[in-house]
Amino acid sequence: MLAFPSVAPFRLDQVTAAPLLMAGLFAAQLVLAAAMAWAGVRQRAAFWWIAALALVALVGLFFTLASWGNSDTTKLSYYFSFDLSRVRGEAFWVLVAPWVVRLPYRMSAVHGLVVAGYALAPLLLAWRWRAMAWAGWWSLLICCSPLLRNFLQNGVSRQALATLLLVPLLLWAGQLAAVRRRWAAIAALLSLTMHTAFAGSLTLALLPGLLAGRTTTLALLRRRLHRPAGAIALVAVAALVAGLALLVALALPTAVEKLAVYVQQESYFNKYPLDPAVGRLQAAMLLGVLLTCWWRRLSWQALLSCGVTRQLILFGLLYHLMQWSVQAVWFPQITSRLADVVGLFLLVVYLAWLNRYQCHWAVLPALFVTVDYWLIERLLPSRLLTCGLDDNFLCIPDRWPWQIRYWDLPSR
Secondary structure, three states, rough: OOOOOOOOOOOOOEEEEEEEHHHHHHHHHHHHHHHHHHHHHHHHHHHHHHHHHHHHHHHHHHEEEOOOOOOOHHHHHHHHHHHHOOOOHHHHHHHHHHOOOOOEEEEEEHHHHHOOOOOHHHHHHHHOOOHHHHHHHHHHHOOHHHHHEEEEHOOOOHHHHHHHHHHHHHHHOOOOOOOOOOHHHHHHHHOOOOOOOHHHHHHHHHHHHHOOOOHHHHHHHHHOOOOOHHHHHHHHHHHHHHHHHHHHHHHHHHHHHHHHHHHHOOOOOOHHHHHHHHHHHHHHHHHHHHHHHHHOOOOOOHOOOHHHHHHHHHHHHHHHHHHHHHHOOOOOOHHHHHHHHHHHHHHHHHHHHHHOOOOOOHHHHHHHHHHHHHHHHHHHHHOOOOOOOOOOEEEOOOOOOOHHOOOOOOOO
């Protein structure tokens, strides 16, 4: 077995470009989103769910194939088979590694499932908020967004999944949707086992609680402990705290080690937050806000008194801070890795804000910019990719899963 390369790009063979196939898969997603819009307006619930599940499945298939040529998916497919010691501080992936290596295309299949989760989340939110006609478009707005390029298009599956599991906590903290505390807490605890950047992501997910008037955790505990079942609640809280402490103790050394490496090495960071498509999307989202204010005749006083508006402003400013950090080269090796976290939370809060004022159509400018970016800047140029010379998104496998060779990946 040849030595595995220590730096990207890792994938050198078994890849090809298939722009017609990928464009066809995306065209099918557009058709399904349109079908869901029709079913939502006509209140055809059964048809809506069938189209929704088909859309999620197609998104998963698309990203399974499209992420095959990425460094992270290739690296982890190798580590899970031959060098599991390289996955430290992330207990979840150590436990599931034996199953991952049995999947078709291994870690690429995992990434497809992760992005399918990103497609499913807005569908569930639209169902909860009774905005079913917009569900498919919301799903594409998130899965194709330039704000999530590092997570979804670079195959950063572990951090992407860890962040997705914090969305229920974000919704609970910001009072954006009815989410049971126990499920938000369980999802957040599971998130801690998936990526060593848990501290920053968890903090960002809890920030809306400062602006939404959320009752403090201490007050909730006091209220629960004064109930007749207070002793049971105390035991549950103690078990939760003990589990959290154990997870943090296991992951903290690796997290601190990685943070020290990131602080000392400023040579690598992505510049995706500075992409022109991101600026266009931010302008389109602002246009959607202005259109909503005009349509609903909202004053500044009404806006600033709204907790969802304050959350939208918070995450908008945080993303601008991430952009400034990368542009000014001020710890960009850290902030660039959190930009997608802020980007996801910004998109979720934006959709919640449009729903708050029942102005769902105002998402159209952002949707247009996103689909234009996906078609013009991502899908169409894929016919020009030279697959095998770099770790490019949309360099799909050139053979069936059972024909892939994992044991002789060449070194550079």
